[in-house]
Amino acid sequence: MALIARRLLEQLSGVFSNEAQAVANPPLFASIQVVFRPTPRLAPGSLLLEQAYALDPGQPYRIRVLRVRHRQEQGLIIENWALQDEERLYGATMEPERLVHVQQQDLTLLQGCTYLVETAGDGFRGEVEPGCNCRVQRAGRETYLVSRFEVGEGWLRTTDQGFDPQTHDRVWGAVSGAFEFERIRSFAAELPEAW
Amino acid sequence: MALIARRLLEQLSGVFSNEAQAVANPPLFASIQVVFRPTPRLAPGSLLLEQAYALDPGQPYRIRVLRVRHRQEQGLIIENWALQDEERLYGATMEPERLVHVQQQDLTLLQGCTYLVETAGDGFRGEVEPGCNCRVQRAGRETYLVSRFEVGEGWLRTTDQGFDPQTHDRVWGAVSGAFEFERIRSFAAELPEAW
Numbered sequence: 001m002a003l004i005a006r007r008l009l010e011q012l013s014g015v016f017s018n019e020a021q022a023v024a025n026p027p028l029f030a031s032i033q034v035v036f037r038p039t040p041r042l043a044p045g046s047l048l049l050e051q052a053y054a055l056d057p058g059q060p061y062r063i064r065v066l067r068v069r070h071r072q073e074q075g076l077i078i079e080n081w082a083l084q085d086e087e088r089l090y091g092a093t094m095e096p097e098r099l100v101h102v103q104q105q106d107l108t109l110l111q112g113c114t115y116l117v118e119t120a121g122d123g124f125r126g127e128v129e130p131g132c133n134c135r136v137q138r139a140g141r142e143t144y145l146v147s148r149f150e151v152g153e154g155w156l157r158t159t160d161q162g163f164d165p166q167t168h169d170r171v172w173g174a175v176s177g178a179f180e181f182e183r184i185r186s187f188a189a190e191l192p193e194a195w
Numbered sequence: 196m197a198l199i200a201r202r203l204l205e206q207l208s209g210v211f212s213n214e215a216q217a218v219a220n221p222p223l224f225a226s227i228q229v230v231f232r233p234t235p236r237l238a239p240g241s242l243l244l245e246q247a248y249a250l251d252p253g254q255p256y257r258i259r260v261l262r263v264r265h266r267q268e269q270g271l272i273i274e275n276w277a278l279q280d281e282e283r284l285y286g287a288t289m290e291p292e293r294l295v296h297v298q299q300q301d302l303t304l305l306q307g308c309t310y311l312v313e314t315a316g317d318g319f320r321g322e323v324e325p326g327c328n329c330r331v332q333r334a335g336r337e338t339y340l341v342s343r344f345e346v347g348e349g350w351l352r353t354t355d356q357g358f359d360p361q362t363h364d365r366v367w368g369a370v371s372g373a374f375e376f377e378r379i380r381s382f383a384a385e386l387p388e389a390w
Contacts, residue, residue: 022225024334026248027225027227027374029225030223055226055250061221172223173223179222
């Protein structure tokens, strides 16, 4: 794997918290826990992702497999895979012995939801590929996702918004500004050498 | 006290949670706990208020005494009082034996921050009095507070926003919409009969 992809994996692997942001801005930001855990039984570059309210980390509101790849034609990308029967894996990012139960046959690539990534300083920034094709049902409405992140050594910033496919009006998300996370634990040491 | 003021006190007294809203809209709404507790040693109509992230209810980000009054000239109002050395009272809304330590001499009326209240259906709606005089420091900036609520039997909706006193631009708050609370416990039975 390209060195640059390795660095992205190292910066992402870990537990991120925006508790400082929540405490500084009550009551505008929920405290969120975001965990990216290397999942060595899957293809190189695979991280299990869980996003949850810090109040209830065992009940994530989003669980995915992200796969960092470096492709000749597109450069650095992160594929976004959904999990079948995802409930059985809730909490697995913090109980790594359960990661063996994440298998490729349970994964479905989310079309239109791949992140295109470029370097930015010592870190990276990424955005869902253009085309308005990453469809998300929310509050009974179909929306397309516009999602951006920036990551560096020890920090992560994210914004997610949903837009109406016809009018392109914003339907949900990220009106108070980006979520700003600090990494409170690193799992970079768990990345297989071969990745 | 007027019957109408009594009804407002009965609807407010209790523990309110917006957990359902947070769970339905991740990660856009923090889970908040709002508690109004009758404080019988103070003047009639006094409620100790604590607002806190549900993650850490013992560390409220706002603690006040609210005092419901019915005045000939203004109708129904709620005065907003700050507490001296407020840290010593953190958590007191859930430990009523500590309410004896809330004394009138420790209270300062927040000028410009009185709510004007009117009936709305079976409940009420209120808004901070006009004049842009309820000043709040936030993120190092002086702002004025615009705060609204609606309350009914078992529910509460609130919005708080801060505006720049010169430009009247919104500086903080309530861009995702109102907080929507359900009452999960009532303290109406603790209201003194004489109120």
